[in-house]
Amino acid sequence: MSLKEMLPDVLAEFPKMGRADLRDFKKGIDETFRVFTRENGEAIENFFYPLKMFMVWFEKLLLATPWPLMIVVLCLLVWLGARSITMVIMTAVALFLIGYLGMWDDTMRTLALVSVSTFVCIAIGIPVGILMAKSDRTQAVIVPILDIMQTIPAFVYLIPVLMLLGIGKVPGLIAVCIYAIPPVVRLTDLGIRLVDKDVLEAADAFGASPTQKMFKVQLPLALPNLFAGVNQTIMMALAMVVVASLIGAHGLGSQVLKAVNNQYLTLGMMNGLAIVAIAIVFDRVSQKFGKRLQKHSETIHG
Amino acid sequence: MADNGIEVKNLYKIFGPHGDRYIQMVEDGMSKDELNAKHGHVLGLKNINISMPSAKIQVIMGLSGSGKSTMIRHINRLIEPTSGEVIYQGQDICKMSKADLMNFRREKTAMVFQKFALLPHRTVIDNTLFGIEIQGASRGQAEERAKHWLKRVGLEGYETYYPNQLSGGMQQRVGLARALTNDADILMMDEAFSALDPLIRMDMQSILLELQEELHKTIVFITHDLDEALRLGDKIAILRDGEVVQQGTGQEIVLNPADAYISDFVKEVNRGRVIKVDTVMTENSGNTTLRIASGSSLEDAAKRLIDAGETAADVVDASGAPIGGITIKATIDAMVTPATH
Known part of the structure; x- marks a missing residue:
């Protein structure tokens, strides 16, 4: 006789919710959300309309720019960020290869998606990070939300996004932002909290207002961490482009998805490597730029 | 002010x-x-x-x-x-x-x-x-x-x-x-x-x-x-x-x-640097030509006395009027004897 058989029923079988109750429970929530969607879907869509227009405009701009000009512009940006001729040459070679292998347009779409979502993440993430650093209570509320955003499987939040906004660019963008925003928030908060207490006391002693303290002392000294956060956000946004393509974000990601569905090995590899190439360029440039902002810490008195 | x-x-x-x-x-x-x-x-x-x-x-x-x-x-x-x-x-x-x-x-x-x-x-x-x-x-x-x-x-x-x-x-x-x-x-x-x-x-x-x-x-x-x-x-x-x-x-x-x-x-x-001549001076004039300004430290006073080869000096105020006198003995005494409690 097994242990399970000796026990009373209550201890042997997990006390489950009744099957009918459980079904009603799920149905109830689904239905409520559906009603909510039906009633507010348009309002929400209107809310995101400017963002959609911006995305469309930006994507068109990238696609309409002749490729030689685009390469020059991108190389110039790399030069401004990294000040390294090696980086510029590598970028030009990578872009030329991408174009030559027929992935130019998809790369431009992905570039547009990643740029806009990074921009959105920074615009929301840095202020949220500042609020978190200013109050322990705000931090206690936001940290678990960030934990959820980073660990919940992306497919799970694709469902409500899809129900609310349907398939398209904005849902893709939102999915990318949910996944990519936590690092910039966390590292802005951390960077501000790590600012030397002695320096803050000096700012207080000279009568700095909270705003002056934030913009003249805390944020400038938090920049190295803040930049690490931006860098991570860009990397995570790039990692999300394939998942985002599931709900209609076109670009290199949708090609990878097509390759998976049809077992096209080369197509998958090529588009995947194009994503990697863009990621490397973004990463090195943003890291070098972050380091250059720290020129005061370079030379140290012996 | x-x-x-x-x-x-x-x-x-x-x-x-x-x-x-x-x-x-x-x-x-x-x-x-x-x-x-x-x-x-x-x-x-x-x-x-x-x-x-x-x-x-x-x-x-x-x-x-x-x-x-x-x-x-x-x-x-x-x-x-x-x-x-x-x-x-x-x-x-x-x-x-x-x-x-x-x-x-x-x-x-x-x-x-x-x-x-x-x-x-x-x-x-x-x-x-x-x-x-x-x-x-x-x-x-x-x-x-x-x-x-x-x-x-x-x-x-x-x-x-x-x-x-x-x-x-x-x-x-x-x-x-x-x-x-x-x-x-x-x-x-x-x-x-x-x-x-x-x-x-x-x-x-x-x-x-x-x-x-x-x-x-x-x-x-x-x-x-x-x-x-x-x-x-x-x-x-x-x-x-x-x-x-x-x-x-x-x-x-x-x-x-x-x-x-x-x-x-x-x-x-170093008491010689802290204590002023005013503290150890007596009302008697030193009967010498050596004049030390009021407010000088004992160390300075001792140096002046030794340099001049004198055993006593007059202490004078800012206007140069004598207000008292010190001897080299009193000066050195005050420099070497710590106050006890």
Whole structure:
């Protein structure tokens, strides 16, 4: 006789919710959300309309720019960020290869998606990070939300996004932002909290207002961490482009998805490597730029 | 000239969530250790009363943990007092509103810190003008004033350096220039020279004394070094376990230490430099041609006597009129016999 058989029923079988109750429970929530969607879907869509227009405009701009000009512009940006001729040459070679292998347009779409979502993440993430650093209570509320955003499987939040906004660019963008925003928030908060207490006391002693303290002392000294956060956000946004393509974000990601569905090995590899190439360029440039902002810490008195 | 003296009255600081509940117990004689053991609160300052003279250097001296850094932070209220008053020009700083306090800090005070506390991301000149930038001065005007003070502390030509390109002594000169650029009436120096090498420390003390001769600020100077206190202080207050154990001029403290703790302290002091001829002179004129100015140190007097080959000298006041006399014996006696308690 097994242990399970000796026990009373209550201890042997997990006390489950009744099957009918459980079904009603799920149905109830689904239905409520559906009603909510039906009633507010348009309002929400209107809310995101400017963002959609911006995305469309930006994507068109990238696609309409002749490729030689685009390469020059991108190389110039790399030069401004990294000040390294090696980086510029590598970028030009990578872009030329991408174009030559027929992935130019998809790369431009992905570039547009990643740029806009990074921009959105920074615009929301840095202020949220500042609020978190200013109050322990705000931090206690936001940290678990960030934990959820980073660990919940992306497919799970694709469902409500899809129900609310349907398939398209904005849902893709939102999915990318949910996944990519936590690092910039966390590292802005951390960077501000790590600012030397002695320096803050000096700012207080000279009568700095909270705003002056934030913009003249805390944020400038938090920049190295803040930049690490931006860098991570860009990397995570790039990692999300394939998942985002599931709900209609076109670009290199949708090609990878097509390759998976049809077992096209080369197509998958090529588009995947194009994503990697863009990621490397973004990463090195943003890291070098972050380091250059720290020129005061370079030379140290012996 | 306005009176820039600071009156500290019945100041208490008890660290902990409910400090105000324990003031009565501390007044009734509960010790620091007992308060900590029984109630988990730390006694920072106990019934401090110091009258800091206007346009003079007030030194607050004590070993680590004596509460001296806590004390100085009450003057610009970087630390909130548990009870008591800090009066400046008839106003209680402890009762100021946030806005008033901010303006008071901007316009009336400037502070120099033990660990310099410079802004690492700003150049020397941008650090120096930080205080007046906060006040809203125009860039051009701020730069002009900052350059002036950088020159005064001997840092001309270093304007575009970053703090960590400079040595400790130079960084503290920037700290001093930053405070002076504020042109505030009160200058607070929290162990400002403690982190520097002895030679550089002497150098900085000289700069401060030199500047004070023309600036006449009310300076509150914190130190753990008695020699530094005696060299700089017009008035000295000695703190121990959050209480003032003695205050007075350097000479008063060296000649009449209040208790064994302080006489231990002053034992090592070079008395020849602290004690003035006025203390040991007698009414009898020295009957010689050698004249020593009132207010000279015994060391200087002894040197003059020996150089002149005399055994006695006249002490004269500022106008040159004799007010008394000293003998070489009395001078040397006073230099070598420490006051006991």
